[in-house]
Amino acid sequence: MNFFVYSFTIWQREIIRFLRQRSRIIGTLGQPFLFWILLGSGFGTSFRLNGVELSEGYLEYFFPGILVMMILFTAIFSTFSIIEDRKMGFLQAVLVAPVPREAIILGHILGGATLSILQGVLFLCAAPIVGISLTLEVIGLSFLSMLVMSFALTSLGLIFAWKIESTQGFHSIMNLFLIPLWLMSGAVFPESSAHPIVGWFMKINPLTYGVTILRRSLYPLQNKMIEGLPETVTCWIVITCSTLIIFVIASLTAKKYQG
């Protein structure tokens, strides 16, 4: 029981901090929206999925991709907060409290996940613009898939956060690892049009399965947008297992951390 009280208090702090940093709210909500509008309308109808033109063009294909980007960015910001906490001395105070490290990690992850979901749900309101009808089933399934992905991505960010000394150092990890992970997940382009090597990377990237679940959640009925994508069950197995493994690694890294 105490375990969850500890996680709750860390979660609560994450949320309060987020709401008090206006620039962060604008950044995490505004940037993906801008990306979506600019890239979506920029590519417009020149984009073809498996040779077929989409009625709403790239804006429609990119929609789930931008939701995942939003989750990724929130995870990155949560990771920054651990690095900042360590620099400021706040983390040390948490580490000398009789709190299991797993509870600290869980609190941070749930904080990141809540913020992702809140933003994701807000962004989901734009779905009808690209012809996606927001039924309860669509909202529920999207919510669930965003939850799992935010859990996984925040955990992934935290693994690095315990090891990296500065936010500058984390920027290179972000650019060299996290952003490519997102680019090669089917969020930006489909596997069918990618170079075979990139296609191979996309197959082994667990995030591909997360993006697929989200895409399938948005299109519960047969649709050309989900044709040829991995099956839902396969996706859930891959993403759940990956999330658990990442969470365990994040907890172990935190346990080994010496302040």
Place this chain on the structure above:
Amino acid sequence: MGKEYAIAIEGLSFCYGEQNALKNFSCNIEKGEIFALLGPNGGGKTTLFKILSTLLPIQKGNVKILDLELTKNPKEIRKFIGVVFQNPSIDLKLTVKENMTHYGRLFNIRGKTLRKRIEQNLEHFDLKDRQRELAENLSGGLRRRLELSKTLITEPKILLLDEPSTGLDPTIRIDFSTELKRLQKENGTTIVFTTHHIEEAERCDRVGIIHQGQLIAVGRPEELKKNIAQDVVVKIETKNPKKLKEEVLKKFHLDSTVATEYLIIHTSKNDESIHKFYESFSDQIQSITISQPSLEDVFVQKTGYQFKDLEEESKE
């Protein structure tokens, strides 16, 4: 039955790679005392502090806190200790009260008990009027006060503080020290802090002097000073210290050191010449102070180094 120790350190060594931060360090800290760990920066204080606060593992040696072995019971020990770090550990984006609530919950203090303790601490530390204010709006002194009050929410049996007065102006430093004394008196809290301010260590019950990872002296400040010599320090304020130096040497055969506007003489307590100084040079002397040797003199005697020189060296 031996004495009950709050902290018992035996043969503690710690290395960072090939660099020894602590070498066979042994020291006992009694329950309910205020103990200062005095040493220049880079002497091993912070490493010891981190080990005691359970942040660094023990590589060699043994540490017992309230009779619990540190290596086996870090989680249990964390319940009894309160740690105030050199870097502020308050969240600037939270209010004063939120900082206290957050910290209390991490120690599993909840509901009525938490509310009561927060109320008491807010009142005691004069923070009640500012409880809803964000910590980032507080002055340096107030932030430090919040830091201490937040730590005390958990009513720790042992309070560990790393350089608590760093960055504080002298008035606040004295307030802080008075606060620690009150805690010791009213709650029987054992207080251990690291410092490189000699005058701060002088006010403690006992002081341990640390140099290059070793404990070179430990005891009550007055005992330590008594042990080194029977000397007293005579400080004479004068407009022309150089001229006075020559005259003192000529008349009393005493060597002295010139410092801007001062002449400093180390001499024996029973030396009658001290009493004759004023009579002989009354026209040149503006003021004269006779004082006991300080802990700095103890440090110099034990290590052969000037405390200030080592401080400068570590800064470089």
